[in-house]
Amino acid sequence: MTGVTAGPRDGEDATVAEQCPRCSAPARVYYRVFRRETDVRWSGSLRCDGCGCMMEWDFDAGDEAARAAILAANGRWVLAVTSLGRVPIRVLRVIWHELGFKPAEARARLERLACGIRTELELLLAKLVEEGATGECRRLDDAAEFRQ
Numbered sequence: 001m002t003g004v005t006a007g008p009r010d011g012e013d014a015t016v017a018e019q020c021p022r023c024s025a026p027a028r029v030y031y032r033v034f035r036r037e038t039d040v041r042w043s044g045s046l047r048c049d050g051c052g053c054m055m056e057w058d059f060d061a062g063d064e065a066a067r068a069a070i071l072a073a074n075g076r077w078v079l080a081v082t083s084l085g086r087v088p089i090r091v092l093r094v095i096w097h098e099l100g101f102k103p104a105e106a107r108a109r110l111e112r113l114a115c116g117i118r119t120e121l122e123l124l125l126a127k128l129v130e131e132g133a134t135g136e137c138r139r140l141d142d143a144a145e146f147r148q
């Protein structure tokens, strides 16, 4: 058994340094991604010590900067399905809908169904578990995972 099983936490966050869009001084940007019932929400806030400006925003899907910050701070994760349960077609239907993999394609890559941000993968796993699947989200922090 390698890797870490995700805990019950419901989100991830990251703080990065950026330039204040108003005065160009160094500013801190705080990103957060969290689960909200059946979807994932993103939010960000910028605070500048130079001019004191503050900005907040939220969005449905993380933009490139937000995703990169979350991955850098929390690691890249992989979703592995260990069983499709008693009625595989129900799980396969969700996989098709969510990821676009046809059943044969999905079956061939269950061990590494999706890769990326933990909060998003955990939501997907929850949807699959609801249909009878079992699986886990593991952190890909091992360089060995990338060596192929």
Ligand SMILES: [Zn+2]
Residues within 6 Å of the ligand: 020, 021, 022, 023, 024, 025, 027, 048, 049, 050, 051, 052, 053
């Ligand atoms: Zn500023």
